Amino acid sequence: MKFFVDTADIGEIRDLAETGLLDGVTTNPSLVAKTGRDFIDVIKEICSVVDGPVSAEVAATDYQTMVDEGKKLADIADNVAIKVPLTMDGLKACRTISQSGSMVNVTLCFSPVQALLAAKAGASFISPFVGRLDDIGHDGMELIEQIVDIYENYDTITTEVLVASIRHPMHVVEAARLGADVCTVPPDVLRKLALHPLTDKGLAAFLADWEKTGQSIL
Secondary structure, three states, X not given: OEEEEEOOOHHHHHHXXXXXXXXXXXXXXXXXXXXXXXXXXXXXXXXHHOOOOEEEEOOOOOHHHHHHHHHHHHOOOOOEEEEEEOOHXXXXXXXXXXXXXXXXEEEEEOOHHHHHHHHHOOXXXXXXXXXXXXXXXOOHHHHHHHHHHHHHOOOOOOOEEEEEOOOOHHHHHHHHHHOXXXXXXXXXXXXXXXXXXXXXXXXXXXXXXXXXXXXXXX
């Protein structure tokens, strides 16, 4: 499974990219707004740091303006994935943009049939929001299971399931278990994946024993 980081903070992105664990980045207008910087400049800098897909979202809601904005965003770098909402205009724009050769990430997916429509429209990625479903008493991971099952029924579907709105490490574990292609994870959650109390305990014991030897490797 691929790991994307869900942020527009270039410092966080640079730090995580150095681990070699980062396969891409997802942004949205809210995340870019938090930086206080120019939208185009932020996306351009992220694309210079990360080789994988960088999702940049259109601000328009009508078909033609989404296409026009998508073309401008695609000109920033070859690894930009145009992010469009899962509406009828968004699906129409997805088809047009994908046919032009750009990657498209269809976002705000909350049902399996929406995911099927996005695949038929040529989406490179479908972004189901599991955390937001959990927030209203639904099982977000059940949606992932349904989408993965549907996509696996059709050899012609190449759309990748990109699990979004992740709130904690167990969302990542379940997404991997269900066979999702990508998880886009907030920086703090991505770092939590490496943590375990027994790892910390074991390391502390090893260091204590090493200190007793009075030796140094260097």
